[in-house]
């Protein structure tokens with residue numbers, strides 16, 4: 001039994017030895033597998049790193065290449081922009097509307113001085129000049145004309161500095177006011193007879209105010225003055241004229257609101273003639289919505305003046321609000337077509353940086369500027385003096 005036991009023990013031990021051998025074998029194989037896995041892992045990582053490096057290298061190469069390519073594109077763009085710039089250099093770059101409206105105090109000519117003085121004479125300077133001239137309401141045509149004349153003068157007179165250009169421009173502008181020379185800017189008034197001043201212009205331009213200011217001037221110079229409230233269409237216009245009459249101590253002839261303006265003109269001229277007045281200033285209604293009616297009305301008034309005063313040669317002055325710019329020029333054209341203008345009153349010069357309108361108006365109409373309004377006050381009307389005006393505007 002013991003023998004069997006020992007046999008059994010021997011048998012048992014053999015089995016256990018076998019088992020541990022198997023376990024060892026298994027452990028060994030597991031270890032080997034794990035080593036193999038680690039090896040493969042390391043190799044895979046190496047491969048991945050290598051591949052990643054390759055990709056990075058390629059990327060760098062591409063971006064480097066693209067840098068060069070972009071550089072080429074940029075320089076090509078530069079070239080074409082340059083060409084474009086060259087081609088478009090003559091066109092003025094217009095600034096936004098808000099920049100185009102300069103503060104009245106500074107005025108256009110002050111800006112012009114700022115823009116010109118101390119600058120190099122090049123295309124940019126001419127462009128800036130064009131821009132400023134257009135902003136001042138000199139108008140596109142006259143601007144182009146002026147800049148062309150200026151360029152010609154610069155090359156003909158070999159002008160070198162912007163100061164010289166500035167002075168040259170001043171002279172060119174003065175020349176545009178040729179119709180406003182000393183011989184015709186003064187009112188044509190003769191002693192010992194009735195002088196008529198017929199005042200025309202659309203509503204709101206400053207007709208009544210100008211009439212009041214002129215009445216004051218003439219009265220102060222010793223003339224016997226009478227005013228005819230010919231704008232019967234607006235009740236307020238009659239009251240306004242009356243108010244100016246009171247302020248200046250000048251008699252006013254009026255009729256009821258809505259009555260025939262020709263009748264007021266008739267009364268005024270007749271009274272003036274009969275009572276020996278020196279000057280009759282006649283207000284009119286400037287309704288422009290119907291050119292034919294306006295023409296008929298002004299013809300009728302003209303006929304009455306001629307018949308009543310016996311004068312054919314009298315002043316017909318068109319009042320234009322200088323702040324209305326090109327619109328003012330359009331009004332001037334219309335009135336000039338339908339009535340024989342002898343001069344222009346430009347009002348509200350104090351309130352505008354767009355005084356440039358004076359140049360195309362004078363040149364186109366070929367009529368002198370007689371007065372400029374520079375404020376709402378009774379004294380704020382100046383007799384026009386070209387030289388003084390241009391100097392003052394450039395100052």
Ligand SMILES: Nc1nc2c(ncn2[C@@H]2O[C@H](COP(=O)(O)OP(=O)(O)OP(=O)(O)O)[C@@H](O)[C@H]2O)c(=O)[nH]1
Nearest residue numbers: 203204205206207208209237347348373374375376
């Ligand atoms: N700043 C300034 N304002 C002026 C000037 N002349 C007239 N005004 C003002 O412009 C406005 C219109 O002037 P009016 O004289 O009433 O104009 P009007 O053409 O007679 O107008 P109606 O009576 O409506 O036909 C008024 O407020 C005036 O004070 C001027 O030279 N400068």
